[in-house]
Amino acid sequence: MIDQIKDFASWFFVTGDPLIYGADVAIVLTMAAIVIVLTYFKKWGWLWREWLTTVDHKRVGIMYIIASLLMLFRGGVDALMMRTQLAFPDMKFLSPEHYNEVFTTHGVIMILFMAMPLMFGLFNIAVPLQIGARDVAFPFLNSLSFWLFFFGAMLFNMSFVIGGSANAGWLSYPPLSELTGSPGVGEDFYIWGVQISGIGSLMTGINFIVTIVKMRAPGMTWSKVPMFTWSVLSSCIAIIVAFPVLTVTLALLFLDRFLGAHFFTMDGGGNAMMYVNLIWMWGHPEVYIVVLPAFGIFSEIVATFSKKRLFGYGSMVFAMISISLMAYFTWLHHFFTMGSGADVNLFFAITTMIIAIPTGVKIFNWLFTMYRGRITITTPMLWTIGFIPCFVIGGMTGVMLSVAPADFQFHNSYFLIAHFHQVLIGGVAFGYFAGLSYWWPKMFGFKLNETIGKWAFWTWNIGFYVCFMPQYVVGLDGMTRRVSSYGWDTGWWALNFISTIGGFLMGLGFLFQVWQIAHSIKFMEKDTTGDPWGARTLEWSIPSPAPMYNFAMTPIVTDRDDWWEEKERIAAGKAPKAKPELEPIHMPKNSPLPFIQSICWFIVGFGLVFHWLWIAIPGFIGVAATMLAHSFNYDTDYYIPVDEIKRMEAEARGGV
Amino acid sequence: MAQTHNRSQALAHAGGHEGHHDLEELRKFGFWIFLITDCILFSALFATYLVLHENTAGGPGAKELFEMPGVIAETFILLTSSFTSGLAVLAMNAGNRKGLIFWLIVTVLLGACFIGMEVTEFSKLVSEGHTIYSSAFLSGFFTLVGTHGLHVSLGICWITALIIQLTRRGITPVTRRKVHITSLYWHFLDAVWIFVFTFVYLMGVM
Numbered sequence: 011m012i013d014q015i016k017d018f019a020s021w022f023f024v025t026g027d028p029l030i031y032g033a034d035v036a037i038v039l040t041m042a043a044i045v046i047v048l049t050y051f052k053k054w055g056w057l058w059r060e061w062l063t064t065v066d067h068k069r070v071g072i073m074y075i076i077a078s079l080l081m082l083f084r085g086g087v088d089a090l091m092m093r094t095q096l097a098f099p100d101m102k103f104l105s106p107e108h109y110n111e112v113f114t115t116h117g118v119i120m121i122l123f124m125a126m127p128l129m130f131g132l133f134n135i136a137v138p139l140q141i142g143a144r145d146v147a148f149p150f151l152n153s154l155s156f157w158l159f160f161f162g163a164m165l166f167n168m169s170f171v172i173g174g175s176a177n178a179g180w181l182s183y184p185p186l187s188e189l190t191g192s193p194g195v196g197e198d199f200y201i202w203g204v205q206i207s208g209i210g211s212l213m214t215g216i217n218f219i220v221t222i223v224k225m226r227a228p229g230m231t232w233s234k235v236p237m238f239t240w241s242v243l244s245s246c247i248a249i250i251v252a253f254p255v256l257t258v259t260l261a262l263l264f265l266d267r268f269l270g271a272h273f274f275t276m277d278g279g280g281n282a283m284m285y286v287n288l289i290w291m292w293g294h295p296e297v298y299i300v301v302l303p304a305f306g307i308f309s310e311i312v313a314t315f316s317k318k319r320l321f322g323y324g325s326m327v328f329a330m331i332s333i334s335l336m337a338y339f340t341w342l343h344h345f346f347t348m349g350s351g352a353d354v355n356l357f358f359a360i361t362t363m364i365i366a367i368p369t370g371v372k373i374f375n376w377l378f379t380m381y382r383g384r385i386t387i388t389t390p391m392l393w394t395i396g397f398i399p400c401f402v403i404g405g406m407t408g409v410m411l412s413v414a415p416a417d418f419q420f421h422n423s424y425f426l427i428a429h430f431h432q433v434l435i436g437g438v439a440f441g442y443f444a445g446l447s448y449w450w451p452k453m454f455g456f457k458l459n460e461t462i463g464k465w466a467f468w469t470w471n472i473g474f475y476v477c478f479m480p481q482y483v484v485g486l487d488g489m490t491r492r493v494s495s496y497g498w499d500t501g502w503w504a505l506n507f508i509s510t511i512g513g514f515l516m517g518l519g520f521l522f523q524v525w526q527i528a529h530s531i532k533f534m535e536k537d538t539t540g541d542p543w544g545a546r547t548l549e550w551s552i553p554s555p556a557p558m559y560n561f562a563m564t565p566i567v568t569d570r571d572d573w574w575e576e577k578e579r580i581a582a583g584k585a586p587k588a589k590p591e592l593e594p595i596h597m598p599k600n601s602p603l604p605f606i607q608s609i610c611w612f613i614v615g616f617g618l619v620f621h622w623l624w625i626a627i628p629g630f631i632g633v634a635a636t637m638l639a640h641s642f643n644y645d646t647d648y649y650i651p652v653d654e655i656k657r658m659e660a661e662a663r664g665g666v
Numbered sequence: 667m668a669q670t671h672n673r674s675q676a677l678a679h680a681g682g683h684e685g686h687h688d689l690e691e692l693r694k695f696g697f698w699i700f701l702i703t704d705c706i707l708f709s710a711l712f713a714t715y716l717v718l719h720e721n722t723a724g725g726p727g728a729k730e731l732f733e734m735p736g737v738i739a740e741t742f743i744l745l746t747s748s749f750t751s752g753l754a755v756l757a758m759n760a761g762n763r764k765g766l767i768f769w770l771i772v773t774v775l776l777g778a779c780f781i782g783m784e785v786t787e788f789s790k791l792v793s794e795g796h797t798i799y800s801s802a803f804l805s806g807f808f809t810l811v812g813t814h815g816l817h818v819s820l821g822i823c824w825i826t827a828l829i830i831q832l833t834r835r836g837i838t839p840v841t842r843r844k845v846h847i848t849s850l851y852w853h854f855l856d857a858v859w860i861f862v863f864t865f866v867y868l869m870g871v872m
Contacts, residue, residue: 147692212703220696250699254707262714262809271798271805272723273714279721279802284714291710634823641827644840 024174027108029091034171063600065149068556070156071134072453075446077160078128081119084167086520088116093477093513096506099498109494110177111196115170117180122204123163125300125434128442130159130214132303133242135449137218139549139556140236142227142565147220149598150640151213157608158210165615166203169196173619176200179492181289182263184274184282189267195619198267202615205260206608208253215249218242227548229567236547236571237313237320240327241306244334245299251338252295259288268621283348290341298337301433302330304441305372308394311448312376314545315391316383319571322375329368336365346417355414362412366405373398388543389463393444396471400436404429407482422492425485428478435474435516443470443523451542455555456534462526470519477512480505546574553662559595559650562659566590592656594649601646607636690843697847701854704817708858711813712865715806719870723801728870731796733787737867740783741859744818747776748856751849758845763836766845770829773852777822784815807866814862817855824848 024030048054061069091112095104104112138146146152169175176196178187187197222243226235235243263285265271272278274285313320320326342350342358376398385391407429411420420426451457484505489496496502541550548565549556551573566587569575580586610632617626650658719728751773757765788808791797798808825848832841 147696216696216699216703219699220692224692224695250703251706254703255710258707258710258714265798265805265809269798271809272721272802273718273805273809275802277723278799278805279718279723280805281718281721281802284717288710288714638827641824642831644835 022173024171029108030171037171058602059600062605063153063602065145065153065598065600065604066558067134067138067146067149067152068453068558070152071131074127074131074134074156074159075453077163078124078126078131081123081127081163082520085116085119085124086517088112088119090513090517092116093510095494096496097510098507099496099500099503101495104494106494107177110492111170111175113492114176114179114182114200115166118166118176118200118204119163120434121180121296121300122207123159123166125438125442126207126211127159127163128446129245129300129303130155130211132307132442132445132449133214133218135453136445136549137221137239137242138225139452139552139560140239140547141222141225141230142548142561142567143221143225144560144564144595145598146217147225148217150601150604150646151217153601154604154607155210155214155217157604158213158611159207161608161612162203162205162207162210162615165206165612165619166199169199169203173199181293183289184263184266184280184285185276187263188275190276198264198619201260201264201267202619205257205264206611206615208256208260211249212253212257215246215253218246219250222246227561227565227567230572233323234567234570234572237309237323237326238303238306238547241302241304241309241330244330245302247331248295248299248302248334248337252292252299255288256292259285259292262288264618268618286345286348287341290344291338294341294344295334295337297430297433298333301437301441302334304397304438304445305330307441307445307448308376308397309372310545310547311390311394311444312379313571314448314543315386315388315394316380317544318379318383319546320375321378321381322371323570325371326375329371332368333365336361336368340365343412343414343417346414347421352414359412359414363409366409366412369405373402388447389458389460389467390444390448390543392464392467393440393447396467397436397440397444400432400440400471400474404432404436408433420485422490423485424481424489424491427491428481428485431478431481432474435478440470443467448543449549451537451554452549453555456530456536457542458530459526459533459535462522462529466519466522466526469515469522473512473515473517473519475512476515477509480509480512484509541573546571548573551576553659557658557662559597559655559658562595562655563590563592592652594651595655596647596649598647599645601640601643603636603640603643607633610636690839693843694846694850697850701850704854708810708813708861711806711810712861715810715866718802718806719866721802723803725801725804726796727803728807728866731791732867732871734867734871736783736787737863740780741863743776743780743783744856744859747773747780748853750776751852755845755849758837758842761837763832766837767829767832770825770832770845774822774825774829777818777825777852781815781819781822784811788812811862811866814855814858817858821848821852821855824851 020026023034048057061073064070091104092109095101095109134146134152138144173195176182176187176192176199178192178197178200182197182200185191187200222235222239262271262273266273266275266280272280274280274282276282309320309326339361340358342354343362346355346358376394387395407425411417411426411429447458447463484502487500487502487505489500489502489506496506537554540553542554543550548567551565552561565572568587576586610629613629614626614633615629617623617629750769754766754769754773757769791804796804798805828841828844828848831844835841
């Protein structure tokens with residue numbers, strides 16, 4: 011009996027690895043620190059009322075950003091552990107099993123729990139403000155989306171100290187991810203962590219489509235919509251098309267593991283190839299889902315810091331929408347080598363090459379916007395300029411990979427690894443960092459320190475090239491992905507060692523960013539104007555940080571880059587636009603239900619991971635109860651009276 | 667914050683809900699987009715079923731297992747429930763609360779009949795030893811048809827909750843929107859069933 015309990019405990023609380031003991035200690039200390047600080051400063055009530063139950067899109071956005079930066083830290087530590095293991099041949103730092111877990115979690119976390127939430131954070135911060143709306147279309151659903159993401163991510167992250175991590179790669183191909191290949195609970199953690207947060211992402215997609223289509227300020231016709239908002243719309247179109255497929259794929263894999271179904275098994279008539287098709291039908295659009303908003307951010311930043319209207323607005327919109335639609339027809343290029351036949355490979359090779367065209371169009375648009383502009387090199391602009399060569403190289407190696415016969419050589423080699431890190435770090439990460447520093451003053455009312463920001467950019471940028479350029483070469487030399495070690499005789503040592511140095515340089519870049527934020531909080535450069543960059547779109551026409559109701563009066567839009575045109579009119583001595591009278595503002599009430607419901611989903615997920623229905627069933631009942639509670643609640647909104655708006659406006663503009 | 671809440675409370679109700687009309691329209695539009703995502707979800711399940719439906723692993727296939735009379739009866743019941751949910755909306759548009767509630771109850775009962783028959787079909791198959799783990803074909807069948815059944819069950823709970831709200835609050839802009847949305851959902855499930863009937867049952871036995 012005692013022995014059984016001991017066995018169970020040593021499996022349940024993954025034991026035997028010093029790195030994991032270290033993680034255990036770190037987790038316990040962090041939790042204790044959070045509890046002590048909140049109790050000491052009596053902040054529990056504040057945390058509950060102002061944050062955990064909030065439906066304010068700006069606060070939801072800030073929570074997304076905080077969570078994603080924590081995940082960037084964890085995914086980054088995973089990356090550095092892998093690079094340490096690969097720095098020298100025959101390293102004994104990570105065991106092969108541990109290495110498998112680390113590359114799996116690195117991929118899942120970076121794409122799903124870092125890039126996606128950082129993107130949703132920026133959606134939430136910028137989109138309603140850019141289109142002159144008071145909120146997103148469904149504030150309650152927005153909060154639910156965030157908490158589903160958060161608890162999905164927590165469930166997934168828990169796996170490495172409780173029960174064991176997934177180790178079948180970030181897309182969990184069967185049969186490796188079936189019970190026969192992965193008998194532990196790691197894959198179930200993967201399934202439920204990704205499933206729960208994926209449902210949140212799907213709802214965010216719906217929410218922002220409705221927001222953008224239906225809630226634009228009067229006068230904002232489609233040809234006056236800011237470019238970031240266009241990019242969000244195209245990204246959300248791809249989300250609503252792709253994410254239901256992910257939901258199905260994970261559900262089917264779960265049925266295989268939980269009920270013994272035969273969708274993707276080797277026996278019983280199952281077809282593992284079906285899984286690979288389905289997961290990439292989601293997975294390929296996913297790549298464009300995360301990169302399109304970055305394109306929108308670059309468009310805003312290039313125009314703002316060149317003091318020029320964006321070049322080729324129409325072609326940019328067309329490029330974005332066509333990418334979001336074409337993304338659905340390229341999935342098969344991820345498995346050219348799996349025997350689909352020449353005709354099928356040909357079709358997907360051509361669609362993959364075609365999608366490079368609209369992307370190229372955008373690069374030229376940004377360059378032409380800068381041409382003869384009055385350029386100021388701020389940190390957001392620096393990230394944008396650094397992105398362009400990086401993305402061009404990444405795009406061209408992508409076209410190389412899209413040549414199906416050549417892909418038989420590059421497939422699953424470090425050449426591929428270097429390619430997708432180049433588009434994802436150079437495109438997505440750089441883009442979101444640019445967006446973060448660009449909209450930071452709008453979120454918090456102060457600017458980030460420029461000097462440290464530039465240090466962060468240069469260490470990231472140089473670190474990137476040092477890390478990934480050698481990987482192209484070592485990939486062509488035959489090094490395949492997912493190998494946990496190699497011998498001296500392969501000749502890969504020097505390139506791997508250089509690559510590891512680059513990895514740590516990027517880690518240093520992250521530390522600079524942390525320092526930048528800490529330093530800027532301490533010595534904040536307050537933004538009293540609401541428009542610190544001299545920018546062009548509506549979000550800069552209101553005070554920083556934006557008041558809870560965003561716009562005291564709904565703006566009436568007459569031009570593209572409306573705020574810029576208004577400033578020009580005033581500078582030319584013309585009268586500013588007439589403003590409508592203040593009216594009471596209709597606001598949604600905060601609600602604890604999204605938070606509670608997401609905890610219930612977490613409980614469901616946890617119970618199903620361990621096949622413990624006695625935990626899962628109460629969780630389900632909780633989910634149903636919170637849904638009903640929401641349906642029966644008719645008291646969901648209130649009005650802010652005019653006097654209150656006047657008082658809050660005066661306070662917000664106090665510094666002016 | 668809390669003060670703002672209290673002070674504005676009275677105002678919210680005194681000031682009427684002009685904003686509400688737009689809000690309800692917004693929610694309907696959102697629901698249409700949700701239906702698109704649900705369509706794609708079912709498409710993925712249909713695709714999986716169609717890829718796997720001949721992989722019977724030596725066990726019986728669609729021809730041997732499906733009993734059409736029951737399925738045809740199920741189909742008629744579900745189609746009728748779609749019609750009665752339409753009658754509910756007509757009653758609502760005529761301002762007839764009793765009629766609305768009556769037709770919603772009929773819809774729910776028909777839906778429950780449908781689910782009852784489906785459960786009977788499933789349990790018969792299982793008792794004969796044809797389960798979700800017998801073959802890829804049956805995995806696909808139980809999952810696709812079961813997902814539709816789950817949707818219908820959810821719809822039954824949802825409309826039941828709505829009936830309670832209607833008895834308490836009557837026809838307001840909010841309940842009106844909810845009736846529209848549930849009826850949209852119900853018709854959607856009907857349309858999906860027509861595909862299930864065609865691709866799974868008809869093509870299975872032919």
